[in-house]
Amino acid sequence: MATDLEMASKLNRKFAYIFDLDGVIIDSVENYYKSLRTVFLKHFGIVADRDFFLQRVGASIPEHVEGLLAHHGIDGNKEELLKETSEHYHAIVHTGEPIVCNVQLIKMLIKNGTPVAVASGSSRRVIEICLSIFGIEGIKAIVSADEISNGKPDPESFLLAAKQLGFSPNDCVVVEDADAGAQAAFAAGMRLLRFYDTGR
Amino acid sequence: MATDLEMASKLNRKFAYIFDLDGVIIDSMINYYLSIRAVILERFGVDPDRDFYLSMSGMSISGQLDGVFERYGISGDKDELIEAINEHYLNIIHTGEPISCNIQLLKLLIKNGTPVAVASGSSGQVIDICMKNFDIKGVSAIVPIEEVKHGKPNPEAFLLAAKKLGFPPRDCVVVEDSDAGAQAAMAAGMRLLHFNDTRQ
Numbered sequence: 001m002a003t004d005l006e007m008a009s010k011l012n013r014k015f016a017y018i019f020d021l022d023g024v025i026i027d028s029v030e031n032y033y034k035s036l037r038t039v040f041l042k043h044f045g046i047v048a049d050r051d052f053f054l055q056r057v058g059a060s061i062p063e064h065v066e067g068l069l070a071h072h073g074i075d076g077n078k079e080e081l082l083k084e085t086s087e088h089y090h091a092i093v094h095t096g097e098p099i100v101c102n103v104q105l106i107k108m109l110i111k112n113g114t115p116v117a118v119a120s121g122s123s124r125r126v127i128e129i130c131l132s133i134f135g136i137e138g139i140k141a142i143v144s145a146d147e148i149s150n151g152k153p154d155p156e157s158f159l160l161a162a163k164q165l166g167f168s169p170n171d172c173v174v175v176e177d178a179d180a181g182a183q184a185a186f187a188a189g190m191r192l193l194r195f196y197d198t199g200r
Numbered sequence: 201m202a203t204d205l206e207m208a209s210k211l212n213r214k215f216a217y218i219f220d221l222d223g224v225i226i227d228s229m230i231n232y233y234l235s236i237r238a239v240i241l242e243r244f245g246v247d248p249d250r251d252f253y254l255s256m257s258g259m260s261i262s263g264q265l266d267g268v269f270e271r272y273g274i275s276g277d278k279d280e281l282i283e284a285i286n287e288h289y290l291n292i293i294h295t296g297e298p299i300s301c302n303i304q305l306l307k308l309l310i311k312n313g314t315p316v317a318v319a320s321g322s323s324g325q326v327i328d329i330c331m332k333n334f335d336i337k338g339v340s341a342i343v344p345i346e347e348v349k350h351g352k353p354n355p356e357a358f359l360l361a362a363k364k365l366g367f368p369p370r371d372c373v374v375v376e377d378s379d380a381g382a383q384a385a386m387a388a389g390m391r392l393l394h395f396n397d398t399r400q
Contacts, residue, residue, distance in 0.1 A: 007298070011334060015301045098207070101215045101373050101391055108312050134211065173301050175393070186398045191301055193375070196392040198385070 016140075016167040017109055018158055019102070021120035022058070023177035024195050026130050027097040028122075029057055035088040036064055039081055044074055058152060058178025060121035060145045061085055086123060093126055098134045102175065102195065110138040117141035117161040121151050141165050152180040155188035162188070215391075216340075216367040217309050218358055220258075221320035223377035224395055225306070226330050227297040228289075228322075229257060235288040236264065239281060246272045258378020260321035260351030261285055286323055293326065298334045302375060302395065310338040317341035317361040321351050341365050352380040355388035362388070 022028045033053050040048040052071050056064065065081050109116050116139055120127055124144035131139060141164035143157045150156045162172050174185035177195045185192040222228045233253050240248050248268050256264045261282050269275050309316050316339050320327055324344035331339065341364035348356045362372045374385035377395040385392040 007333070010298055011300055011303060013300045015304065098210060100211055100213050103211060104215065108308060108314075112308050112311075114308075133207065182396070186396070189398070192396040192398065193393040194396065196382075196386065196394065198390065198392055 014167075014171065016115040016117065016162070016165045016172050017106075018117045018119050018161045018165075018172055018174045018190070019106060020058075020174070020176045020178070020181050021118055021122050021127055021130060023099075023197070024102050024175055025099055025106070025118070025134065025136075026093075027099055027197070028093070029054070031092050031096050032061070032064070032089060034092065035085045036061075036068060038088055039084045040068060040072075042084075043076060043081065044072070046072055046074070048072070058121065058180040060151045061089070061123075062145070063121070063151055090125065090129070093129050094133055096130070099195075099197065103134050103136065105175075106136055106139075110136075115140045115165045115167065117143065117165050119143040119157040119161040121145050121157075152178070153183035153187065155184045158184055158188040158190060162190070214367075214371065216315040216317070216362070216365045216372050217306070218317045218319050218361045218365075218372055218374045218390070219302070219306055220374070220376045220378070220381050221318055221322050221327055221330060223257065223299075224302050224375055225299055225318070225334065225336075227299055228293070229254065231289060231292050231296050232261075232285075234292065235285045236261070236268070238288050239284045240268060240274075243276060243281070243284075244272070244274045246274060248272070256380075258321070258352055258376075258380035260345050262345070263321075263351045286326070289326065290329070293329055294333065296330075299395075299397070303334050303336065305375075306336060306339075310336075315340045315365045315367065317343065317365050319343040319357040319361040321345050321357075352378070353383035353387065355384045358384055358388040358390060362390070 037048045040046055048068050049071060056067055062082055065078060069076055106116055118127055118139055124146050127142055127144050141161050143161045148156045162169050169189040172190045174190045175193045175195060176182050176185055182192060182194050237248055240246055256267050262278055265278055265281060306316055318327055318339055324346055327342055327344055341361055343357045343361045350356045358374060362369050369389040372390040374390045375393045376382050376385055382392060382394050
């Protein structure tokens with residue numbers, strides 16, 4: 001029957017998945033704050049505003065550094081602050097808890113042959129550390145802060161991930177937790193599964 | 201190493217999934233609107249506003265009827281109206297499009313041995329037809345509207361699904377599209393993947 005074939009063809013359509021890292025694969029919010037706090041305390045003797053930081057979850061380290069400088073009305077050497085924050089975070093990244101249900105989801109998709117990418121505001125080095133400590137192998141594409149000019153909510157990272165996967169945005173499903181990331185997925189014209197870690 | 205064992209034990213934690221039906225597995229919103237519209241127009245000569253109806257997405261038909269009654273100052277035998285609406289809907293259900301990415305995800309989870317439930321504001325008959333039309337087999341538990349007193353945003357349907365699956369709420373991941381369903385998942389203390397298909 002034509003309708004059965006049509007249905008089978010619809011149901012067999014191929015999709016690719018693009019996962020955010022922070023808040024989806026690793027619970028890293030506190031560690032990022034700890035690193036920023038340490039560096040700002042050392043350089044300026046001030047405690048970085050935690051609530052302000054939390055409102056901007058999903059931003060990259062450069063965006064956090066820049067945002068906190070402006071928020072506290074201070075002027076500093078951005079390059080140096082960025083470097084020290086990144087170094088501090090690299091040293092503690094492994095203490096971040098895995099978000100197990102999503103780690104399992106990624107592994108299951110990869111095992112099934114579904115193309116999976118990671119697109120994150122973190123550095124490539126941080127992404128690779130997380131994938132390694134959580135035993136995630138077979139990711140087809142990684143888009144880190146190092147490879148893009150405009151972070152989320154700009155769709156650049158998701159569009160680049162789709163391109164590297166060889167899928168049109170229309171056939172990509174994004175798994176994201178943050179507002180900025182959700183906006184980026186919408187702007188990219190992708191389907192979105194927005195993760196809320198409410199089951200503690 | 202103790203830490204490796206700890207990580208392995210964390211990563212092997214078992215989760216169950218609970219899928220909503222309408223807007224997650226089947227794109228049924230317009231068909232439900234057409235069915236409610238036809239019945240309300242025939243019985244009361246009132247043409248329910250489409251945007252108003254869509255704002256009640258995710259609620260049971262009973263809850264949606266309460267909304268329509270209140271807005272248009274009408275009232276009637278809800279059980280009888282629900283029967284007429286369901287009858288109308290069953291005649292057009294086959295025109296509802298499958299939401300292929302989520303159906304594939306559901307099938308993959310089942311194939312992977314992950315317990316999956318469907319908890320919906322639709323009737324058991326409607327759920328069964330959708331499962332059959334989209335060739336979904338092996339769902340471990342179904343919670344149709346007949347089995348709950350309070351529809352979403354009340355968490356009752358999700359809590360009953362978790363009970364049937366034998367999983368505590370915190371080990372359940374809900375896949376939902378509507379705001380009412382998202383609220384229900386959070387109230388149930390479950391993890392949530394909030395599906396948004398922004399390309400429509």
